[in-house]
Amino acid sequence: MAEQKELTPISALGEFGLIERITKEARCQNLSTKLGVGDDAAILDFSDHETLISSDMLVEGVHFDLSYMPLKHLGYKSVVVSISDIVAMNGTPSQIIVSIGASARTSVEALDELYSGINDACKHYQVDLVGGDTVSSRSGLVISMMAIGYVEKGKSVKRSGAKANDLICVTGDLGAAYMGLQILIREKEVFKVNPNSQPDLSTYEYIIQRQLKPETPVNMLKIFENIGVPTSMIDISDGLSSELIHLCKASKTGCVIYEEQLPIDHTTVDFGMEIQIDGTIAAMNGGEDYELLFTMPLDMYDTIKRYPEIRVIGHMTDEQKGCQLIGKDGTLVQIEAQGYSHS
Amino acid sequence: MAEQKELTPISALGEFGLIERITKEARCQNLSTKLGVGDDAAILDFSDHETLISSDMLVEGVHFDLSYMPLKHLGYKSVVVSISDIVAMNGTPSQIIVSIGASARTSVEALDELYSGINDACKHYQVDLVGGDTVSSRSGLVISMMAIGYVEKGKSVKRSGAKANDLICVTGDLGAAYMGLQILIREKEVFKVNPNSQPDLSTYEYIIQRQLKPETPVNMLKIFENIGVPTSMIDISDGLSSELIHLCKASKTGCVIYEEQLPIDHTTVDFGMEIQIDGTIAAMNGGEDYELLFTMPLDMYDTIKRYPEIRVIGHMTDEQKGCQLIGKDGTLVQIEAQGYSHS
Numbered sequence: 001m002a003e004q005k006e007l008t009p010i011s012a013l014g015e016f017g018l019i020e021r022i023t024k025e026a027r028c029q030n031l032s033t034k035l036g037v038g039d040d041a042a043i044l045d046f047s048d049h050e051t052l053i054s055s056d057m058l059v060e061g062v063h064f065d066l067s068y069m070p071l072k073h074l075g076y077k078s079v080v081v082s083i084s085d086i087v088a089m090n091g092t093p094s095q096i097i098v099s100i101g102a103s104a105r106t107s108v109e110a111l112d113e114l115y116s117g118i119n120d121a122c123k124h125y126q127v128d129l130v131g132g133d134t135v136s137s138r139s140g141l142v143i144s145m146m147a148i149g150y151v152e153k154g155k156s157v158k159r160s161g162a163k164a165n166d167l168i169c170v171t172g173d174l175g176a177a178y179m180g181l182q183i184l185i186r187e188k189e190v191f192k193v194n195p196n197s198q199p200d201l202s203t204y205e206y207i208i209q210r211q212l213k214p215e216t217p218v219n220m221l222k223i224f225e226n227i228g229v230p231t232s233m234i235d236i237s238d239g240l241s242s243e244l245i246h247l248c249k250a251s252k253t254g255c256v257i258y259e260e261q262l263p264i265d266h267t268t269v270d271f272g273m274e275i276q277i278d279g280t281i282a283a284m285n286g287g288e289d290y291e292l293l294f295t296m297p298l299d300m301y302d303t304i305k306r307y308p309e310i311r312v313i314g315h316m317t318d319e320q321k322g323c324q325l326i327g328k329d330g331t332l333v334q335i336e337a338q339g340y341s342h343s
Numbered sequence: 344m345a346e347q348k349e350l351t352p353i354s355a356l357g358e359f360g361l362i363e364r365i366t367k368e369a370r371c372q373n374l375s376t377k378l379g380v381g382d383d384a385a386i387l388d389f390s391d392h393e394t395l396i397s398s399d400m401l402v403e404g405v406h407f408d409l410s411y412m413p414l415k416h417l418g419y420k421s422v423v424v425s426i427s428d429i430v431a432m433n434g435t436p437s438q439i440i441v442s443i444g445a446s447a448r449t450s451v452e453a454l455d456e457l458y459s460g461i462n463d464a465c466k467h468y469q470v471d472l473v474g475g476d477t478v479s480s481r482s483g484l485v486i487s488m489m490a491i492g493y494v495e496k497g498k499s500v501k502r503s504g505a506k507a508n509d510l511i512c513v514t515g516d517l518g519a520a521y522m523g524l525q526i527l528i529r530e531k532e533v534f535k536v537n538p539n540s541q542p543d544l545s546t547y548e549y550i551i552q553r554q555l556k557p558e559t560p561v562n563m564l565k566i567f568e569n570i571g572v573p574t575s576m577i578d579i580s581d582g583l584s585s586e587l588i589h590l591c592k593a594s595k596t597g598c599v600i601y602e603e604q605l606p607i608d609h610t611t612v613d614f615g616m617e618i619q620i621d622g623t624i625a626a627m628n629g630g631e632d633y634e635l636l637f638t639m640p641l642d643m644y645d646t647i648k649r650y651p652e653i654r655v656i657g658h659m660t661d662e663q664k665g666c667q668l669i670g671k672d673g674t675l676v677q678i679e680a681q682g683y684s685h686s
Contacts, residue, residue, distance in 0.1 A: 034393060039501050039593075040428040040577060041397035041492070050377060051394055054384035055476055057442040057487055062479045085383040099400040099487055133398055136405045137485065144400055144442050144487035149384070158382050234383060250382075 007107035010134075021108070028128040030094045032150065035130075042130035044095060049150040054085035056147075060140030068184040071110055073212040075117025078143050081237070083125060084216040084290045086149035088235035090157040090224055095130045095148040096122070101137030114143075125218060155229055157294070162232035162251035166295040166316040169230075171217045171309055173263040174240055175279055178286025179271045180204070180211025186275070206267045214290045219309065227303050230294035239287040242337045244323050247293065254321035257314030257335075259328050284325070284335070350450035353477075364451070371471040373437045375493065378473075385473035387438060392493040397428035399490075403483030411527040414453055416555040418460025421486050424580070426468060427559040427633045429492035431578035433500040433567055438473045438491040439465070444480030457486075468561060498572055500637070505575035505594035509638040509659040512573075514560045514652055516606040517583055518622055521629025522614045523547070523554025529618070549610045557633045562652065570646050573637035582630040585680045587666050590636065597664035600657030600678075602671050627668070627678070 013021060028036045035043040044051070058064060058081070064074055083093035098118060102111065111134075122129055127147075183204055190197055201208060216235070224230065232251050234243045240262075248255050262283050269279040295316055296304060304310050317324075323335035356364060371379045378386040387394070401407060401424070407417055426436035441461060445454065454477070465472055473491075526547055533540055544551060559578070567573065575594050577586045583605075591598050605626050612622040638659055639647060647653050660667075666678035 035499075035501065039503075040431040041395040041434065041490070043432070043494075043499050044394040044396065045496070046389070046394060048390070051387040051389060051491075052384040053387060053396075053438070053440060053474065053489070053491060055440045055442050055474055055487070055489060057444055057476045057478045057485075059444050059478055059480050059485075061481045088383040089386070091384065095396075097396060097398045097489065099398050101400055101402050101485055131396065131398055133400045135400045135402055137402050138404045139480075139482035142400070142402075142444055142480065142485050142487075144398070144485075146396070146398060146440065146489045147384070148394075148396060151386075153388070156378075156386050158378065160382075 007109050009104070010102060010106060010108055010111065013108055028130070029126055030128050032094050033128045033130055036128060037131055042095065042097070044130070044148065046150045048153065050153055050156060052086050052089050052091040052149040052151060052156065054082070054147050056082050056085070056145050058143040058145070060142070066141070068188050069212065071113035072117035075114040076121045076213055078145050079118055079121035079125070079127065080214050080216050080290055082145035082147040083127060083149070084235040084237065086147050087216050087218055087221065088233050088292060089151060090155055090221065090229055090233065091149035091151040092221060093125055093127050093147055093149040093218070095128045097130060097146040097148070098132040099144040100132070100134045101142035102134060103137050103139055103141065106141065157230050157233040159232055159234050159247050159250035162247055162253050162295040162316050164253055164316050164318050165298045166231050167298060167301060167304065167312050168255060168257060168293070168295055168314045168316060169304065169310050169312050170236070170240070170263060170291055170293050171220060172289065172291040173265045173268070174236065174289050174291065175282030175286045176207040176210035176265050176268045177214055177288035178282045179268045179277070180207040180209070181288070182275055182277070183208055183271065184211060204267060204271055206265060207271060211288065214288065216290050217292055217309070220292055223307060223309065227300065230296055233292060233294035236289045236291045236293050237287060239285040240293065241284045241335050243293045244335060245337045247295065248316070248319070248323055251316070252319050254317040254319050254323060255314060256317055256321070256324045256326060258326050261311065261313040263311045350452050352447070353445060353449060353451055353454065356451055371473070372469055373471050375437050376471045376473055379471060380474055385438065385440070387491065389493045391496065393496055393499060395429050395432050395434040395492040395494060395499065397425070397490050399425050399428070399488050401486040401488070403485070409484070411531050412555065414456035415460035418457040419464045419556055421488050422461055422464035422468070422470065423557050423559050423633055425488035425490040426470060426492070427578040427580065429490050430559050430561055430564065431576050431635060432494060433498055433564065433572055433576065434492035434494040435564060436468055436470050436490055436492040438471045440473060440489040440491070441475040442487040443475070443477045444485035445477060446480050446482055446484065449484065500573050500576040502575055502577050502590050502593035505590055505596050505638040505659050507596055507659050507661050508641045509574050510641055510644060510647065510655050511598060511600055511636070511638055511657045511659060512647065512653050512655050513579070513583070513606060513634055513636050514563060515632065515634040516608045516611070517579065517632050517634065518625030518629045519550045519553035519608050519611045520557060520631035521625045522611045523550040523552070524631070525618055525620070526551055526614065527554060547610060547614055549608060550614060554631065557631065559633050560635055560652070563635055566650060566652065570643065573639055576635060576637035579632045579634045579636050580630060582628040583636065584627045584678050586636045587678060588680045590638065591659070591662070591666055594659070595662050597660040597662050597666060598657060599660055599664070599667045599669060601669050604654065604656040606654045
């Protein structure tokens with residue numbers, strides 16, 4: 001049997017020891033960060049830019065399951081979830097603030113793992129960790145993230161600017177994170193029955209990766225600088241259906257999208273066949289893709305087609321037409337929100 | 344028997360219904376708020392000011408007990424706790440973001456109460472609620488607050504600027520919130536034994552108020568505009584001892600304060616005698632006062648004395664002297680932090 005490593009309770013460090021341990025890795029790399037962790041508040045200077053701020057709360061047992069989500073990945077993913085909202089406003093993420101509610105059974109080593117993922121994401125996205133709080137929680141782990149970013153004045157993109165006939169575009173591919181989650185849930189059940197099973201998941205590595213370590217397409221910020229900003233934008237966190245409805249509601253438009261244009265990876269389709277869930281359903285309702293959904297004026301079509309990062313999936317219509325999906329066989333389906341998904 | 348009012352489960356509203364209900368009261372009153380609740384992120388414009396950001400997490404059973412903390416007061420207090428960090432940097436609080444983790448047993452009516460307190464505090468302090476998240480929590484209520492504010496460039500006050508001989512000043516009075524908590528805990532015990540007891544708490548209204556509905560001294564921002572900014576500052580959330588040690592550590596100084604100069608309300612002293620806790624102990628170690636502790640150059644003494652809002656309690660010394668309290672009887676006590684207080 002492998003030797004059990006002794007774990008350290010958080011109380012052994014005390015509040016200030018804990019803060020010191022967590023923040024020793026934090027290196028501020030943004031000029032806008034004038035003062036990071038360690039005082040009552042962080043000081044930021046965005047000079048003539050507008051400041052963007054958003055927040056997310058992730059709760060154990062509701063938003064993540066530690067039995068198949070390694071803490072390091074959870075840390076990384078929490079940052080991505082958070083800065084994705086800044087990117088969706090056409091902003092450059094620059095700082096995050098992380099508050100953690102940890103139960104008595106959380107060890108210092110577990111927090112180290114979580115923060116190592118947070119720090120990795122900060123490095124990858126050049127974001128500074130500038131504050132936070134670590135408190136006791138009576139039950140599971142609670143992660144509250146706040147993302148801060150900046151955008152040139154007048155260049156922020158809201159949900160509400162789309163017009164009828166605007167092109168509807170998405171980045172990356174959709175539905176993979178949802179399918180990745182289904183594999184992880186299935187393997188957890190298999191493991192319960194036979195703890196010695198060694199499943200070969202290499203075929204499905206891509207979709208598992210999309211669930212455990214999603215990325216937000218920050219590269220699009222440069223592209224928008226070149227081709228012009230979208231008329232409306234949102235990040236795809238709850239599934240394409242729900243986000244399309246948000247854009248249409250805010251912009252007072254309808255929309256039509258084409259099933260055959262949806263970017264769905266073949267692994268998503270393959271695993272979907274195995275568990276009898278259609279790839280399109282995963283793309284429309286799955287969520288957690290953290291790709292961008294945005295609209296562009298119709299006359300931008302030729303320009304957009306030069307960018308392999310962007311897929312045109314349909315166009316905006318008049319409000320009274322509602323949100324429509326044209327199936328591969330030409331059938332027309334009304335798109336409905338899946339409502340209260342995972343929050 | 345009184346008729347029981349039917350309560351609405353949160354699930355009856357759904358995520359978006361809930362957001363709409365919560366934000367219908369939110370009126371943005373700050374010019375810096377370009378876009379509030381309802382998009383991926385809030386848009387703020389502080390033009391040539393620096394942005395200040397801080398966060399706090401409050402957990403049921405750890406930071407508050409709903410059996411003696413009414414939800415409306417909890418909402419109000421959460422905002423005060425949060426913006427107090429901005430004021431402690433000499434910043435004007437302008438926006439907050441509130442994320443709530445609510446358990447299945449939390450009703451819509453309970454959230455209404457909580458938000459009514461949050462909205463009252465927003466109105467009182469002219470702060471805009473510009474974002475947030477409401478998610479399920481597996482056990483108790485979790486409140487994560489982010490406060491945002493602004494300060495003229497170069498006018499922010501850190502913990503680290505104090506020099507030996509600087510005057511140590513505090514606002515308001517200390518120890519009352521701690522004594523208020525002791526009353527509430529005592530009455531909860533009495534109630535358990537005799538649910539029909541009707542205690543007369545009017546004598547101690549002040550200290551109960553200080554616990555349930557603290558305020559942060561924003562009026563000091565105007566005073567600092569007139570007399571000049573402090574050399575260092577912190578808000579008193581964990582008790583004077585702990586905050587003095589923070590200032591001294593960050594500024595690399597020692598300090599000496601005088602017991603007879605500590606501002607302690609007579610109600611604090613009176614109730615302290617009843618439960619045999621010295622008023623000075625409550626002031627030094629109690630916490631939750633949300634007053635300001637700051638330092639000023641020695642030559643400001645005559646100016647400061649003109650302001651009844653400010654009490655000089657001692658002065659900074661060389662680092663090697665440590666933190667000292669001179670008792671009323673002339674005895675010298677070394678001040679030590681109470682460590683891991685309530686977070």
